[in-house]
Amino acid sequence: DAGVIQSPRHEVTEMGQxxxxxxxxxxxxxxxxxxxxxxxxxxxxxxxFNNNVPIDDSGMPEDRFSAKMPNASFSTLKxxxxxxxxxxxxxxxxxxxGIEQPQHFGDGTRLxxx
Amino acid sequence: EDQVTQSPEAxxxxxxxxxxxxxxxTxxxxxxxxxxxxxxxxxxEFLFTLxxxxxxxxxxxxxxxxxxxxSFLHITAPKPEDxxxxxxxxxxxxxxxxxxxxxxxxxxxNP
Numbered sequence: 058d059a060g061v062i063q064s065p066r067h068e069v070t071e072m073g074q075x076x077x078x079x080x081x082x083x084x085x086x087x088x089x090x091x092x093x094x095x096x097x098x099x100x101x102x103x104x105x106f107n108n109n110v111p112i113d114d115s116g117m118p119e120d121r122f123s124a125k126m127p128n129a130s131f132s133t134l135k136x137x138x139x140x141x142x143x144x145x146x147x148x149x150x151x152x153x154x155g156i157e158q159p160q161h162f163g164d165g166t167r168l169x170x171x
Numbered sequence: 172e173d174q175v176t177q178s179p180e181a182x183x184x185x186x187x188x189x190x191x192x193x194x195x196x197t198x199x200x201x202x203x204x205x206x207x208x209x210x211x212x213x214x215x216e217f218l219f220t221l222x223x224x225x226x227x228x229x230x231x232x233x234x235x236x237x238x239x240x241x242s243f244l245h246i247t248a249p250k251p252e253d254x255x256x257x258x259x260x261x262x263x264x265x266x267x268x269x270x271x272x273x274x275x276x277x278x279x280x281n282p
Contacts, residue, residue: 088268090268090270099274099275100215100258101272102270102271105269112267112268113267148214154268157202157222159217160205161217162214162215165213
């Protein structure tokens with residue numbers, strides 16, 4: 058079974074540039090989550106979708122961050138403009154909501170903003 | 172606000188030396204406590220879900236237990252391949268699917 062697929066695995070870009078992270082959830086899962094992991098703050102939820110609809114975006118740091126889920130098999134997290142403090146590992150996870158199932162994570166995108 | 176605290180931050184064991192990792196939590200009604208394992212450069216990998224005090228789950232050398240305030244991950248006779256960061260997360264009652272994670276315990280098992 059294919060797991061959660063994220064791209065790119067690594068991204069290095071300069072401050073001010075637009076960054077787009079991509080995620081393909083596990084087929085059949087109807088909830089999708091974006092997390093950010095740093096040494097200081099650990100793993101933090103940014104936003105999650107249920108049936109392609111954003112449900113909780115309270116973790117999104119500021120207006121520079123936006124996320125979309127145009128269909129059940131694809132989501133993007135965009136940062137514009139990027140800043141050095143956005144450097145972190147970003148994870149996407151998916152699950153089947155409505156029954157008690159765990160979230161399954163991708164291997165993340167390591168983002169470095171210079 | 173839901174909170175999860177894991178201890179210790181790091182733990183070094185010799186192969187075969189059993190120990191326990193702690194996860195203390197405060198949550199407004201627990202709807203699941205989750206243990207994940209994370210290897211370097213990888214995403215968290217699901218291990219266990221516990222739902223109520225007194226519940227236990229086992230997988231190979233790992234056993235997770237739950238009380239009303241904390242969970243323990245017991246590691247019996249660990250091997251070097253058990254080296255990883257172990258993360259604990261809670262989901263509270265209500266309709267949200269949100270998980271709140273602790274910062275993890277980095278376990279190193281020396282041969």
